Amino acid sequence: MSRTVTLQIGHLGARGDGVSSLGDAPVFVPFTLPGEEATIVMDGRSASLLSISDPSADRVEPVCPHFGTCGGCALQHMALPAYRAWKASLFEKAFASRNLDTSAIKPAQFCEPHTRRRAVFSAIRTDAGVQLGFLQAGSNRVVDLRECHVISPAIDAGRPKLKALTAAFLPPAKTVHVTVNETVSGLDIAVDGKFTLGEGAKRRAADALSATNFVRLTVNGEIVLELKRPLVKFGDIAVSPPPGAFLQAVPAMEESMAALVCDHMAKSKRVADLYAGCGTFAVRIAKASTVHVVEADGAALRSLDRGVRDAGGFGLRQVTTEKRDLARRPLTAQELKPFDGVVFDPPRAGAEAQTREIAASTVQRVAAVSCNPETLARDLRILVDAGFRLRSVTPIDQFIWTPHLEAVALLDRLKSAKRHWSDL
Numbered sequence: 001m002s003r004t005v006t007l008q009i010g011h012l013g014a015r016g017d018g019v020s021s022l023g024d025a026p027v028f029v030p031f032t033l034p035g036e037e038a039t040i041v042m043d044g045r046s047a048s049l050l051s052i053s054d055p056s057a058d059r060v061e062p063v064c065p066h067f068g069t070c071g072g073c074a075l076q077h078m079a080l081p082a083y084r085a086w087k088a089s090l091f092e093k094a095f096a097s098r099n100l101d102t103s104a105i106k107p108a109q110f111c112e113p114h115t116r117r118r119a120v121f122s123a124i125r126t127d128a129g130v131q132l133g134f135l136q137a138g139s140n141r142v143v144d145l146r147e148c149h150v151i152s153p154a155i156d157a158g159r160p161k162l163k164a165l166t167a168a169f170l171p172p173a174k175t176v177h178v179t180v181n182e183t184v185s186g187l188d189i190a191v192d193g194k195f196t197l198g199e200g201a202k203r204r205a206a207d208a209l210s211a212t213n214f215v216r217l218t219v220n221g222e223i224v225l226e227l228k229r230p231l232v233k234f235g236d237i238a239v240s241p242p243p244g245a246f247l248q249a250v251p252a253m254e255e256s257m258a259a260l261v262c263d264h265m266a267k268s269k270r271v272a273d274l275y276a277g278c279g280t281f282a283v284r285i286a287k288a289s290t291v292h293v294v295e296a297d298g299a300a301l302r303s304l305d306r307g308v309r310d311a312g313g314f315g316l317r318q319v320t321t322e323k324r325d326l327a328r329r330p331l332t333a334q335e336l337k338p339f340d341g342v343v344f345d346p347p348r349a350g351a352e353a354q355t356r357e358i359a360a361s362t363v364q365r366v367a368a369v370s371c372n373p374e375t376l377a378r379d380l381r382i383l384v385d386a387g388f389r390l391r392s393v394t395p396i397d398q399f400i401w402t403p404h405l406e407a408v409a410l411l412d413r414l415k416s417a418k419r420h421w422s423d424l
């Protein structure tokens, strides 16, 4: 049974919701800010906001009319300086909870609106046409976007054509994912969902693609048509990513992250780049060092191999690749022996097993890239306990108005540190 209550919001939680309490239980209230008095409807454990009686001085008018409905953004109601201060604080909390040196945390770097070059939309074909956008928070309903303030101008301009393209072949009433990667050659579209593409639908899809300026259409992993090779540039090296490939979300933020990683690896002769994707960091590091790339996604590695081959004359050192599941089978301390530098950039779960092997190895320098402050702090604790010094951690905000936050942590092994082979 639902009930209406009025609560004082104390602080923002890790997902950007205002946090209050009811009895002993915490209550998370979306779209509220610290200090506000909010009247909410409690339905079970979920709270929805009815009204705010004393808005915070940090409250602003959201820039997007879909804010509050669309699940893409959580914090457009917060003034930018307060939003940024909150984001920067996420690492402080995670680090303090692991007793890590918070003075290593550098000022965060923030992306601008309209800069995201990768979007994973949802789409559904209805009688009124295709609806395309992000899902409503906590629901499977697609919010049909009329505007969006996070995606790049090229992706935004492509939305109407994307709807026309998908209308040509999507079966009705099935929600699918549409990954759009903005590449140097144009938009690369990958559609994934529970449907099969018959021959007629495939022809319609190919014809519809030809009427757009998109470069490639892939449906459920099968390339329907590639009009041009999609290319992304990692530094001055061009790589053609596989359909729907992971790319860092904002090019300027990728540059910042890569600069931090490459500077730190500059003294390393042989670097292992783990969880390397299509080589975002590897090809840049390979300008100065040999690089061994390890990654679970074979298609990403094939893209990287081809990019390196095509780059022949660009002065890359040797790049070798290995397909491997690093969560199940991390590179062992013994296998890490030839390397003096390691970069790792795992998914949200972090890289605990791999980090234990690095801790037990002779590796001198580590660059840990992460999209999760908690798992990063856990993994860094392992390295610090094994004698690594945390030189810096730079928070990188490439998902504006969301609670997601990346970071690049740089460590080196203290000269006097004894390795704890037996303790680890």
Ligand SMILES: C[S@@+](CC[C@H](N)C(=O)[O-])C[C@H]1O[C@@H](n2cnc3c(N)ncnc32)[C@H](O)[C@@H]1O
Residues within 6 Å of the ligand: 246, 247, 248, 275, 276, 277, 278, 279, 280, 281, 294, 295, 296, 297, 300, 324, 325, 326, 327, 328, 345, 346, 347
């Ligand atoms: C956050 S992305 C980083 C990719 C790359 N470093 C970049 O900047 O583009 C994480 C990468 O880890 C890979 N990955 C996920 N689980 C893995 C596993 N168990 N073993 C090896 N690689 C994995 C994914 O395929 C993805 O390419």
